[in-house]
Amino acid sequence: xxxxxxxxxxxxxxxxxxxxxxAQNKALLLIDIQDFYFSGGDVPLDxxxxxxxxAGLLLEQFRKSGDLVIHVRHNYExxxxxxxxxxxxxxxxxxxxxxxxxxxxxxxxxxxxxxxxSDLFICGMQTHMCLExxxxxxxxxxxxxxxxGDACATRALQFGETIVAADDVHHSTLATLKSYARIxxxxxxxxxxxxxxxxx
Numbered sequence: 001x002x003x004x005x006x007x008x009x010x011x012x013x014x015x016x017x018x019x020x021x022x023a024q025n026k027a028l029l030l031i032d033i034q035d036f037y038f039s040g041g042d043v044p045l046d047x048x049x050x051x052x053x054x055a056g057l058l059l060e061q062f063r064k065s066g067d068l069v070i071h072v073r074h075n076y077e078x079x080x081x082x083x084x085x086x087x088x089x090x091x092x093x094x095x096x097x098x099x100x101x102x103x104x105x106x107x108x109x110x111x112x113x114x115x116x117x118s119d120l121f122i123c124g125m126q127t128h129m130c131l132e133x134x135x136x137x138x139x140x141x142x143x144x145x146x147x148x149g150d151a152c153a154t155r156a157l158q159f160g161e162t163i164v165a166a167d168d169v170h171h172s173t174l175a176t177l178k179s180y181a182r183i184x185x186x187x188x189x190x191x192x193x194x195x196x197x198x199x200x
Contacts, residue, residue, distance in 0.1 A: 031124025036079030
């Protein structure tokens, strides 16, 4: 009976350590939070400032926890610089892309695998384009994906005579992405992070 208790205790310890290791294998992917999406840029979005400020809160938390941060920027000028609210540090990875999908013809998947990332938190611009493409691709590559919805922004779209409001574009995209990812808010992530810190 004592041996069984010891074995059970060892199993609990191994599972706890494994869970902690798993929790550490995460990364933040910031998609195209660039100057041309802000007021005065070529493709101004609907309220990009609020989304970028929320992305900045995520970035700050990932920096505190020492987890991997990857910035993605689209090769576009003028206004191709990553916005100051989420400006990369010298230690953070910046990937430049030419396609909507951040995984296409880039080293993104290779970098994530080298860092043994399993959980990927994604936010950025535009919700219905590059953000959506990255989420779908990451899910297909079997990452555990979470989209931080209030750290994303988009714009109104027109198809024929129909104009779709930016808020509808944003929320309909998130509704679709529920099949590929968890949809969370910045506060959800900050609460999760506080809980993880308390367990360590």
